[in-house]
Amino acid sequence: MSCVTIASVNQKGGQGKSQGAHALTMVLSSIYGKRVLLIDFDPHGVQKLLCGYKENILDAYPSANISLIFEDKLLDIDPIRVSEKVDAIFSNYLLAEYAERNIKNKENLLSKLVKRFEEEYDYIIIDSLRTTGSLMTSVVLAADKLFVPVKTNILDESGTVGFLDEVYAIMEAYDKEIEKITLIPNLYESNVNDKRESLSNIKNNHPKYLKSLGYKGEVLVAPPIPKRSLFDSAASDPEVYNIVKFIEKKAKSNRDILTLLKTITEMSI
Numbered sequence: 001m002s003c004v005t006i007a008s009v010n011q012k013g014g015q016g017k018s019q020g021a022h023a024l025t026m027v028l029s030s031i032y033g034k035r036v037l038l039i040d041f042d043p044h045g046v047q048k049l050l051c052g053y054k055e056n057i058l059d060a061y062p063s064a065n066i067s068l069i070f071e072d073k074l075l076d077i078d079p080i081r082v083s084e085k086v087d088a089i090f091s092n093y094l095l096a097e098y099a100e101r102n103i104k105n106k107e108n109l110l111s112k113l114v115k116r117f118e119e120e121y122d123y124i125i126i127d128s129l130r131t132t133g134s135l136m137t138s139v140v141l142a143a144d145k146l147f148v149p150v151k152t153n154i155l156d157e158s159g160t161v162g163f164l165d166e167v168y169a170i171m172e173a174y175d176k177e178i179e180k181i182t183l184i185p186n187l188y189e190s191n192v193n194d195k196r197e198s199l200s201n202i203k204n205n206h207p208k209y210l211k212s213l214g215y216k217g218e219v220l221v222a223p224p225i226p227k228r229s230l231f232d233s234a235a236s237d238p239e240v241y242n243i244v245k246f247i248e249k250k251a252k253s254n255r256d257i258l259t260l261l262k263t264i265t266e267m268s269i
């Protein structure tokens with residue numbers, strides 16, 4: 001099988017992009033036995049913490065820093081082995097500095113990095129920053145498929161429409177094909193009116209909107225992920241750093257979430 005690159009994207013913060021990218025990585029590696037390269041493309045750099053490393057891990061492993069792609073050192077990048085099946089390239093504040101600079105061919109550097117590693121992995125998962133502009137363009141150009149977490153409330157759900165416009169504009173401007181866009185309604189609470197209404201809007205309006213723009217690929221809407229404290233407990237657990245193992249070992253009452261994460265992973269790959 002050839003490598004598939006999936007980017008977790010949305011221009012707004014707090015939608016579940018990082019959580020989602022991490023969960024996809026863990027489900028693909030721990031349940032399906034796939035080799036995964038996780039790339040953190042956000043200067044906040046939360047993936048290193050979600051993987052159980054300290055904030056300053058890149059001081060000890062400078063060659064696992066994504067910013068090297070902007071220093072003409074793409075070939076020097078050496079991912080960190082997180083677990084048997086998972087390697088990662090992490091990020092820090094430097095990425096924000098490079099975002100401001102004029103660098104030749106800037107938008108294509110992430111794609112080049114993905115190409116360099118395609119042979120070695122089944123999946124490359126990119127956790128994207130909350131922005132539009134040149135770094136967002138880099139992410140769209142590097143991806144085969146997009147994973148789009150959307151918080152189920154009217155503001156975030158309607159904001160995502162503008163984001164889909166931007167993604168489609170990038171695809172058109174660069175003649176870039178994205179095979180599949182999976183929308184993931186997140187932080188859902190079935191007893192809240194606003195959340196039920198926005199879930200129904202995501203299901204009914206977003207796929208139609210993408211098609212009306214002229215998008216030819218597949219658009220799916222996943223079942224909603226409920227709001228659960230489990231996600232924060234799994235992220236801060238000092239032993240596991242893997243939501244699959246956390247549920248299996250320490251939070252068995254949340255097995256429904258594991259089933260849901262498997263469904264969402266299968267829809268997104």
Ligand SMILES: Nc1ncnc2c1ncn2[C@@H]1O[C@H](COP(=O)(O)OP(=O)(O)OP(=O)(O)O)[C@@H](O)[C@H]1O
Nearest residue numbers: 013014015016017018019130187226227228231232
């Ligand atoms: N379904 C959920 N239930 C409860 N908490 C959640 C859920 N999904 C995400 N969270 C929490 O919400 C917070 C924001 O999630 P996350 O960091 O993944 O968002 P993001 O889109 O990557 O944000 P940013 O743009 O700031 O990087 C985190 O603390 C995460 O643990």
Ligand SMILES: [Mg+2]
Nearest residue numbers: 017018042046
């Ligand atoms: Mg994030």
